[in-house]
Amino acid sequence: MPCNSYVLGVDIGTFSSKGVLVKLDGTVVASHSVPHDVKIPRLGFAEHDAERDWWGDFVKITRALLEKSQVDPGRILGVATSGIGPCVLPVDKEGHPLRPAILYGIDTRAFAEIEILMKMLGQERLLEGSGRKELTSQAAAPKILWIRRNEPDIFSKTRWFFTCHSYLIFKLTKRAVIDIYSAAGYAPMFNIFKCQWDPEIVQMMASQEVLPDLAWSYEVVGRVTRDASHETGLLEGTPVVAGTTDAAAEALSVGLNAVGDMMLMVGSSVFFILRTPVLMKSERFWVSNFVVPDFYTILGGMSTAGSITTWFRDNFGELELERQKTTGEDAFEQLAKLALKSSVGAKGLTVLPYFSGERTPFFDPTAKGVIFGLTLAHKKGDIYRAILESVAFGIKHNMDELIEEGAVPERIILAGGILKNELWTKIIADVCQREFEVPCQTIGASFGDAFLVALGVGHFKNISDVKEWAKIKGVVKPTTDEREIKIYEIKYQLFRQLYEQTKELMKKVHTLQEMLTISD
Template identity: 45%
Template sequence: MGDVVLGVDIGTSSSKAVLVRPDGEVVASSSRAHRMSLPRPGWAEMDAEVDWWGDVVALCRELVPLVPPGDRLSAVCPSGIGPCLVLVGDDGRALGPAVLYGVDSRASAEVDELGEMLGPAALEERCGSGLSSQALGPKLLWARRRRPEAWARARTWHGCSSFVVQRLTGVDALDHHTASQCAPLYDLRSRGWSEDWAVDVVGDLPLPRLVAPDDVVGAVTASASALTGLPEDLPVVAGAVDAWVEALGAGVRRPGDLMLMYGSTSFAVQVSPGLRRRPPLWATCGLDEGTYTLSGGTATAGSLTAWVQDLTGGASFEELVREAAGIAPGADGLLVLPYLAGERTPVFDPRARGVVAGLTLRHGRGHLYRAALEGIALGVAQVLDLFDDAAGASRPVVAVGGGTRGGLWTQITSDVTGRAQVVPEEAIGASYGAALLAAEGVGLVPRGTDWSRPGRLVEPDPALRGLYDDLAGAFASLYPATREAVGVLADVDESGSTQPGAGVPAGARELGRLA
């Protein structure tokens, strides 16, 4: 009898699941699209019961029957977007919408308040960086103040993957990696909760029990088995935030290894040889025992390509890529500042807005799409430069995510950044890394196993270096040059937005699939 494990990942625009053998062979996979809600400027939410748990139930019911005859399902592990916040009641169900990671900036006032109260130096020393929209602590304080009825009914709180674990097992636990993104509640030095700071944020609401990402937290309950089709008592491994789990599945485990994820947002994770505090990058616990990482991410990437798709009439990504590929590098003088959802690294400004500069009557849809990809790449270049400053130049970047599949986006990124990228042969995503955690957690493979298989190498075109260096200077000047003006526009947006948003563009269901 052979073993298979199940990895499940909940992303921004879809959830995916994969059955994998202990040697890394994929048996079967599936996905389900969903949408995040943007009910107010700066807010980004999901329905944890429908988009998280509902997707897990549906995917499990689809894949469990595909376990080959004679094999057995030996473990399951979730990963998910993060850090996110969902309050849960005594029945384990969500008490309202889940507040999403750094794309949600509703707690800006709490970020400022806690930052001033605790002090930048103390925050950097204990948490690895200052507070921003990426930190979960300010969102907890926001929920305590702005959702008092739900707060009063809450038994505890969860992130995305730990919510799924709780629904599968009934156990309240949070992995150390996700907890390390809950600043200022977690102390990176001691790898535990900062009880003295936590009480100012959560009061008497219990802090979850801390576990390792590859720990077996519990087993599938009878009720969860009836819903999902998973075997009762199946071991459930904790999991972690999707970008780090995807890095694991892509073989990014050694100090200096760096992953760049092409998804709804762009995100970079580098394994550090030890605890390094390099603001404005985020320092976090790694997934392997005793390790640390540095990370940074932009607020838009594939979500911008989907916006362009919808804005220009809903053409297929294949058509947009073909048109953009026919446009010369530099998009004939069109430059996009891709801050359509504010920006995280490096400016950390939730009130930043997108800018299209150099627009003329001769520019068309292909120009806009190419300029969007170049704008995303220019933002990524700023993030990667921060890694160089922190740890020195890394090996070739490992590129993952849906945006790597078409080739144009990755080539533009290499040309803009001047960096080679390796695109692994296996491109399923974080669900593949979650399956690896499941296999490690129940001892089917030793810790440190690498399932990745290098695929194609994307190298920069040296002839474009001068052009993109010039564009990088223009790009860097756009934000400070427009910040005051877009601040006025942000005020207009916030004062005039009284109706709940309909969600992300329909095209987000295929974010960056072929870019």
């Protein structure tokens, strides 16, 4: 292929979207990002406007990349997209959204539908098809059932149910496609061991006609239409590959490859992907095929991470935000300085980071955030540091449970917005007592999308070739200070006990909050 050819990747995130234009040697020639928000119309709901936040961002990004790079669109070999997922977006036969998109695990509205499906199927049936014993708010199928039960008019008009990047593929090509990795998020409608929709279970909620066609993430599934070309600036006929969910693309971007490799992405939430030698079954995590055949993974994630620090900044960081306006110093950097003035252990404060329920390893959509141990001696920096530590404890909890199931991380590569926060990365390494590799390229999932294009159009022959793009620049090492290690061990036990001793109270609080929300 000509050396002056390019591949393009675009990722749609929770609070922003990002795109990159990349040379075939992995050099990024242009990048662009666009912010957007998340709508929380009521307790437990989280939504995006698909036309504005997904397609609108995609159009802005592709046009910006072309303008910044001055690259001839004819030299772009293909495009791939990734996005938050699994999301649920019902569209009509023209592909027009019928309602706002229901987001991934941070949207916990389908609590009753999860219980209905669990009673209908049972743990063993679920395990046989999905490799897991429990359904959670991360699964898309209960949300489809929620639409059927709560919005029957919308359900009756639905031609397809899309996730984020499936919608973008349709806008680009007029084809309804979802990749194998992302289809696993439609549990229990998708059988991960057969790599196909389960017709019997699908019929319990919808019909198979409303589900997209299946493809591997690197496969070319269509070409840019004339209408999409006019909107995006891409050349009509440009190949479009199937793409994947953002976490999988992020894992590619940092070089996930060998068995035992684990990508730990810490952004607005936490997600990790660990390559396993076989397709496992799990009681505490999700399991899935990856973006190519014969590549197996175990997955997990926390509902909240950076979203809590954003919440704290927006509600308690007025001074820092005002100083950011006048001096330009980032509010998060100011809060990090306050956290540094606190001590290891945050003066005894323990936080539970379950501000949107929790996903792995215990799947509790009613879990709540807790700040425990407050005294009049505590300051803003202590609380902020305790929040950072709480996410680290949640990550350690997941790692401990992974190892107990026999899935042992051998090499851990960090990804996500946390790479901009040295204090937080150090806290996680210290709490987990593990080394974490830091990649050279920190752009994220859109870089992984670009690699999928290069693989799909034949520039690369194997997924292991990702090592040519993904380089490591350093390692975050854990503390060896015995006092600090002991403090974190004590706090970790408090962290674990605090949830166990309050989870029944959390259910009561959840019921009260729902009652108050309805009455409001």
